[in-house]
Amino acid sequence: MPRPNHTTTRSPDVPVHLRRDGLDPAPELARLRAERPVTKVRLPRGAEVWLVTRYDDVREVLGDAARFSSADGVRAGLGRPTPRQGAFGVLIGYDPPDHTRLRRLLAPEFTVRRMERLRPRVEAIVAGHLDAMAAAGPPADLVTSFALPVPSLVICELLGVPYADRAEFQQRSARRLSVTLDAEAQVAAGLESQAYLRELVARQRSDPGDDLIGMLVREHGAGLADEELVGLADLLLLAGHETTANMLALGTLLLLRDPEQRELVRRGQDVDxxxxxLLRYLSVVHAVLPRTAREDVVLAGERIRAGDVLLCSLPAANRDPAVGGDPERFDVSRRPASGHVAFGHGVHHCLGAPLARLELRVAFPALLRRFPGLRLAAPVEELAFKSLAVIYGVESLPVTW
Incomplete structure (x- = not known):
């Protein structure tokens, strides 16, 4: 079986919403957006869904929880959240008012101001891994040396994972997210991770710390079940770790291929x-959890029946000419005409977006300043991109300096 790369991710065997052409959405998505912005496609497990590719339509679907429900992901073959999944199910796969209760409790902990308290630790974590890369010398795999461990340790900091547990915590996370493990091994790693998080929650119940779980226990202990706290921690581990790691690797690849843009980021000019x-252009999350129409609606001229499932393509929406300013061009000094949807939109807009932004704003300039001569150590054509993955990325990124 060939290694996945920028060619195989365009294979007809890959669902159209997962297809990429290297760092770009596959041309098929642009054609659909122009000709059939809402069209029916079939997913690998056989479910038929409406694929939504236009920016305005994506925002309409994601922004209207009354007409488009998040609670029926099972219709798209993704599995319905259950109460045992705690916050994972409530936040991602539930609708208001169930979703609203927990979101209201959690939102104050994810403000920009609260996340800024983590900046010194994020800067220290980034600097530590850059020191380790420099000490080991070139070449290096940026994925294993930097992109994966940095967000993992930031999550440890956020959740209050004791220092003595962090090496094992990182190893467990790596096994769970490894593309080389079969489904059974990944499930086993997930169960191990959740068992550890239950122990962590139990310790925080008896002696709350200054981390996220400790603050939630102190301020809302009676209103949050243990499984909800475990679910929240699990969600942060999976969503916060995997998305940021892939953004760090793919973003570095993109910058290394564009020296002018790389220099602007290295100098820290308007890094925000x-x-x-980078978030808009790369859109590493192919699509958010599917929505189900609660009533008959018309979208982009197509009649959507109650019960139909809709899948919103974030890369296609973020490259829509409607966003203005030649969206197919990568320009780090761009002033967006409107907000991108890389973190989704509406009530399910990514809760951890302020944390992800903080990590990326610290990591990219620090990496490029530490290694001004950073360059690829392998031809782009030999890089293995992830296909059939919920979050797009590169399996490894050989670099030298």
Missing amino acids: RAVEE
Whole structure:
């Protein structure tokens, strides 16, 4: 079986919403957006869904929880959340008012101001891994040396994982997210991870710390079940770790291929805007959890029946000409005409977006300043991109300096 790369991710065997052409959405998505912005497609497990590719339509679907429900992901073959999944199910796969209760409790912990308290630790974690890369010398795999461990340790910091447990915590997370493990091994790693998180929650119940779980226990202990706290921690581990790791690797690859843009980021010129452009341009999350129409609606001229499932393509929406300013061009100094949807939109807009932004704003300039001569150590054509994955990325990124 060939290694997945920028060619095989365009294979007809890959669902159209997962297809990429290297760092770009596959041309099929642009054609659909122009000609059939809402069209029926079939997923690998046989479910037929409406694929939504236009920016305005994606925002309409994601922004209207009354007409488009998040609670029936099972219709798209993704499995319905259950109460045992705790916050994972409530936040991602449930609708208001169930979703609203927990979101209201959690939102104050994810403000930009609260996340900024983590900046010194994020800077220290980033610097430590850059020191280790420099000490080991080139070449290095940026994925294993930097992109994966940095967000993993940030999550440890956020959740209050004791220092003595962090090496094992990282190893367990790596096994769970490894593309080389079969489904049974990944499930086993997931169960191990959740068992550890239950122990962590139990310790925080008896002696709350200054981390996220400790604060939630102190301020809302009676209103949060243990399984909800475990579910939240699990969600942060999976969503926060995997998305940021892939953004760090793919973003570095993109910058290494564009020296002018790389230099702007290295100098730290308006790094906030640069990170937003990287998020928009790469859109590593192919699609958010499917929505189910609660009533008959018309979208982009297509009649959607109650019970039909809709899948919103974030890469296609973020490259829509409607966002303005030649969206097919990567420009870190771009002033967006409107907000991108890389973190979704509406009530399910990514809760951890402020944390992800903080990590990216710290990591990219620090990496490029530490290694001004950073360059690829392998031809782009030999890089293995992830196909058939919920979050797009590169399996490894050989670099030298």
